[in-house]
Amino acid sequence: MTGLSARFHALRQPVGGGFDRRLIAPMILGSILNPINSSMLAVALIPIGRSFGAAPSETAWLITGLYLATAVGQPVIGRLVDSFGPRRLYLTGTALVGVAGLIGVLAPQLWVLIVSRVLLGFGTSAAYPASMFLLRTESERTGMRSPSGVLAALSISNQVVAVLGPPLGGLLIGAGGWHLIFAVNVPLSAACLVLGAWRLPRLSGRGKADGVDIPGMVLFAGMLTAFMLFLMDPELARWPVLVISVGAGTAFVVRELRTAAPFLDLRVLGGNVPLLATYGRQFLAFVTSYAFLYGFTQWLEEGHSLSPSTAGLILLPMSAAAIAVTAVTGRRPEVRGKLVVGSLVQVAGCATLLLIDSATPIWILVVLGIVIGIPQGLNGLANQNALYAQAHPARMGSSAGLLRTFMYLGALVASAANAAFYQDGATTGGLHHLGRLLVAVAGLFLIVSVADRSLRRVGRDDRS
Structure with a gap:
């Protein structure tokens, strides 16, 4: 047992020697802050644009601001977690979420709202690397090489929030306007602060002496x-x-x-080809996922003339499908089969975008969402399990943060694509152009997943 693990054991002493389940609530609550802000905004872009007289190419910066801040913040805060431990970074980040929510509620102009989203991006960057650090430490203490059940719980909780986000956002907008989707961050931040202060251990990091x-x-x-x-x-x-x-x-x-003492050890990273491939797959998967989430939702409201609440309800089966798939497959640590199936279904779903228009029946749009939900349930969880097996334990926080960076780089590219194809509004023609791009990206994801032979070993010897 390492010195760090011994200190952790002395602090926590969970009953039965298994994973300390008192950590799960703050881990999950902190990790959902980013997806709930992402998914609620999907139905708020058109109302916000109308409120400020801004085009979709301008409101796209609300997406970009969050994900640019998160893409930078995840590995930075992950490195700080590695150096100084998870507790103080978790508490600081979740406090910033509450401040950002207040700024968003009071924003008089679009640029202030964008600033709020940037602060949300930095604030929501702390919980995931902190959670992965705690998972690795608990793994060392308990002897579980791959806590796939806990990883699946984190993934499912994020997908549950993705289910609730669009309809919740639509209901809040209907009840009091788009300002309320920023206001919900205040009670969420307060809950994270209480749980984090109560349950997270006062651990030191692994690399404090190396500096930052x-x-x-x-x-x-x-x-x-x-x-x-x-x-x-x-x-x-x-x-x-x-x-x-x-x-x-x-x-x-x-x-x-x-x-x-580099921020990102490029020598180690460059020698870990399987991990680099996982980062590449994460990028490609979320270009598709976020371009569909925002592009399809804006088209539902503008191209299909649906209300934000109706658009949110249409997305509900998509996220429900993702949850169901994760629940069924989540406890199995093997990843290659998940990625191959997910990539094939993803290609089919993106190709279907080329066939729909403003006259397409609602039930077909719902079925399309369900199809897209299947790879969302498979790909993200598989990449998360692959990273856990491939990353160096001493850099788990920064490696996990970098996985999220590639995820949000994918979101940034998706945002740029939406801005480019929707310059004249969320039209059917713009949606079809977006669909062609996504078919190409999904096809590349399939090629990368099939070609990576190292995936055959992941999970086979790491059953918890």
């Missing part, structure tokens, strides 16, 4: 931010921004290869 690579974090943030600014408007006049991104990225690589 602040310059590396700054260069990483600059690289992603400049790249996203270009991606949201890839015209000739924006090429200097892309040059800045490339320059910051080059400086980041040089810095990380030369420093003794």
